[in-house]
Amino acid sequence: MLTVMLNGDAHQLPDGATVLDAVRAVGASADGRGVAAAVDGEVVPRGQWESRPLSGDERVEVLQAVQGG
Amino acid sequence: MLTVMLNGDAHQLPDGATVLDAVRAVGASADGRGVAAAVDGEVVPRGQWESRPLSGDERVEVLQAVQGG
Amino acid sequence: MLTVMLNGDAHQLPDGATVLDAVRAVGASADGRGVAAAVDGEVVPRGQWESRPLSGDERVEVLQAVQGG
Amino acid sequence: MLTVMLNGDAHQLPDGATVLDAVRAVGASADGRGVAAAVDGEVVPRGQWESRPLSGDERVEVLQAVQGG
Amino acid sequence: MSALEIAGRSFESRLIIGTGGFRSLDAMRAAVQASGADVATVALRRVDPTARGSILELLDDCGCFVVPNTAGCFTARDAVATARLAREALETDWVKLEVIGDDKTLLPDPGELLDAAEQLVGDGFTVLPYTNDDPVLARRLEDAGCAAVMPLGSPIGSGMGIANPYNLRLIVEAARVPVILDAGIGTASDAALAMEAGCDAVLLASAVSRAEDPAVMATAMRKAVEAGYAARRAGRIPRRLYGEPSSPVEGVAELT
Amino acid sequence: MSALEIAGRSFESRLIIGTGGFRSLDAMRAAVQASGADVATVALRRVDPTARGSILELLDDCGCFVVPNTAGCFTARDAVATARLAREALETDWVKLEVIGDDKTLLPDPGELLDAAEQLVGDGFTVLPYTNDDPVLARRLEDAGCAAVMPLGSPIGSGMGIANPYNLRLIVEAARVPVILDAGIGTASDAALAMEAGCDAVLLASAVSRAEDPAVMATAMRKAVEAGYAARRAGRIPRRLYGEPSSPVEGVAELT
């Protein structure tokens, strides 16, 4: 198991987890429409979610479009 | 001949002239639509134009609707 | 005894009472400085307070200067 | 002779001229009250006017206090 | 937009157009149509045989209800006499009552105006008085039986808008008859403001007739009156001294 | 109304709607449709699994072009990172750039804003900066390559309207890119005023989303923006200190 800060909370993911696993873990829509992910503040393009492994101790942010002015 | 003040100017009309003659004299539309006449400040209803004689020395005003705020 | 409406209230005064008695009855300053009296809405000059008898059933107003904008 | 840009104009000064000569050349008050001088944009303290030589090709600005908002 | 009701008569548009100041009848026709107005005011003047075209036919074509005014009158007596001639000429007992007190500002004369209003109401007229923005005078005119009160925003033709929104508010709060903002409108936002302040309608002439492009300004005024009317009913947000986020304050990412 | 052009893209409506503050998605849908807007802004926040419905589908249904904002960012660094995530999430390089300098007034931080704008322009973004009403800062943002400048009328959500029309005028006079009044609009006349002042468009959220009846206020805003745009082009009458008769001064009858 590895631990990442996922959207501000410590979160356990299986070893070998990828950004895609993190995205799913927060319950983002499957197709990822309107969703973006960053690891330690850097954008991870959707195309790399599956291939980008997490090593733990990272800050992962998964964001989506919401109502805003 | 008799002389009336017609719309502010002295005007000659034949003896026996009526308000209708005065109305015609100023070139008001025949049917009198949008036109009104007053003798010495008193309205003369359209129906009485023909029957109302002028005796002279009267102030006749013949008015019509124009652009206005 | 006679009864007058003195500054809005029914008030008993001895027979033969004058405006001066009414002025005193409301506690106005003796010299009457800044004070005026009216009977039935008419001013009674200070000089006539003593000589002006009240007959009853009158409205007597005794006013003085107060703070005002 | 050496040439300096003195308050925006080319100006001839004798060889060995100092900042003080430049200050005098623009007619600044002798005691230098309210006056300051800069060579190539750097302030030259009043105490160094006499000892600071000019080599030519320098921009010398001699300023004084004037009316200002 | 619900109908405007004046003296039991119902109108679709809340914009009333004064017909003075247009450069031509064609310009007037285009502007009146663009305005969507179904009430228009006219003046009464001595017959001018050289005048061409009929303003009444034009207004008929545009479907406008025509209301004569007493513009140019400086006394109650003149205004009453003019109103009677207007009733005869136009076969209507509606009148926009103007009694001017000063020919430099064209401000109304409060005493003469109230006197004329009382006489004309007694004579069976439906009286729409052009008044200043004094809430007390507006109440007196209403008590006299006027069918509406028509306070100015600022002097006729000045284009200064609503000089004293505070008085207009007091008039609207107290009125039990329609309040029609009459005079002073310069541009669209002035008309919107009048409606937001609670006026039932706006009457204007010069703002449209003397604009560079009267028809375009008439369109602007139609939309502005509709906008102000809707905004009043939509319930605006309160004014706040400080900011109020329109985006969520929760869920902000920590990216750095 | 001619089209609004921003960065070579053309829009029919000159009203841009911010989507924050609505009580429900249904209320938003009704208001966005009533507004006629074809551009809408959204924010980016951490995924909330409990949230229901998709704002993007709703805005697609309404035919709106979606522009993400950087609301909630207090530094250039945060704003730039947020803009990059937004580009990834929404597949657009357009961004409404907000860098707030004070969380009480929500006023922008001029230095951080200009820094972020320069970085994002360099990074290929189409940058629409929310700025204060400083004409000098507006010019710097334009020089930095922003596609428009979006000065505030007053603080976000304050409903105070245009606090300094004088600065807005200076910004409009000098700008060579579209000027979009962003923030502070409270009611319809505010929007009309902004357009009369020469703004190319108006962006608002709270004025509609937090009104008692958002859909009705959205209609009011649509009409107000169209009214102000038309009034600007119609050429308003000048302001005069004194009155100017709208009825003829010749031909007045002598009745008394």
Add this chain to the structure above:
Amino acid sequence: MSALEIAGRSFESRLIIGTGGFRSLDAMRAAVQASGADVATVALRRVDPTARGSILELLDDCGCFVVPNTAGCFTARDAVATARLAREALETDWVKLEVIGDDKTLLPDPGELLDAAEQLVGDGFTVLPYTNDDPVLARRLEDAGCAAVMPLGSPIGSGMGIANPYNLRLIVEAARVPVILDAGIGTASDAALAMEAGCDAVLLASAVSRAEDPAVMATAMRKAVEAGYAARRAGRIPRRLYGEPSSPVEGVAELT
């Protein structure tokens, strides 16, 4: 500051103090002295035996000329009767004429006011009418023989300042008697504005008497009236849309 002339009488101060609303006679004394006023108004009310202290002695001590008002009257008839009693009580034929038309706004009744003014002038009074800001009514009051006109800035005690500076300007331009701004003053800048607008004096009560510290506010008002009077005579600079350097544009150094 040159003297204020009313009805041939000369006063040093251009600030007139109304005596209503003070918490105590001591507070009044301190404020009247600080104000520098040499005219003060009083009301007439039924004798209250429980009242302590004499306002007239206090005003004598302060060297104030006392002018009674007709506050509380709603008809010309009441106002005239009250003025006659005041003349008897205070041995003065000066009167501040108030005829109120509405007890919520305390705005004057134009018709009753003019009627009362005509009666009192005919009766030999020196009439100072409290009027609204209608330039036409002000002219009628002047024509009726009033010694001054006293337009309001805004309702009595409202502290709203000068709601319609435009009307005040029209009144000042046309007046041939002194114009005294009466009612509505809230703070010092309001009084300065009134004098800059060309008023000859300012009359106020609540702004001082109901301030947290009446004596300090009285000092502020005295200085504000003097400041506004001086500024009017000093000839202010014109308003410019753009900047105008106050430092020389020539002789700027080239340091970099």
Add this chain to the structure above:
Amino acid sequence: MSALEIAGRSFESRLIIGTGGFRSLDAMRAAVQASGADVATVALRRVDPTARGSILELLDDCGCFVVPNTAGCFTARDAVATARLAREALETDWVKLEVIGDDKTLLPDPGELLDAAEQLVGDGFTVLPYTNDDPVLARRLEDAGCAAVMPLGSPIGSGMGIANPYNLRLIVEAARVPVILDAGIGTASDAALAMEAGCDAVLLASAVSRAEDPAVMATAMRKAVEAGYAARRAGRIPRRLYGEPSSPVEGVAELT
């Protein structure tokens, strides 16, 4: 009036006079004396041998503390260099920092201003920055160590007064250093308003130096600043929508 404290130095007057724009040194002397100011600003320019009279001696005679400005500088670099020369010329480390961003409006450049302020504070100067009315920039300047913040009311020399009282209020609420209203004052009431808004002092030049009678306007400004300061401390009455009687409502006579 309590003393004005800036950077540990105490001044009696809260009016600071800029010396630009006077027609003659005599006019300046009369105005500076009438103003009661004990701080005056000067500019630095290339020596002009033809100039007559010494402004410094004049200001010494008037007992003024002299503060040089950096007027005419458009970059932080120029402003810093100019400040250093000024320090040498006048033997003071006080400087009124101006960095202009646009020569048409003379509005400050926010980025260059903040940069220059940081450098000069680091260099030991007592920095008084002329800034726009942005509350965020004012806070940044304060955080940079400026001894006061000097927001404009409106552009230098424009005489437009306080264009955005709302921003001025926000600046005053947040400031922990003195706030000095600098630029835009046109007449006395503007200066009173600035003090009522909570400013600690007012700095002006053109309003006095370019008035028709500078000495009389200087007197007006002195009194207006004192009036506004006193009014702020006296605790003004609240604004009310309706009237509030200043005469008693009890004890009214029944005369008719």
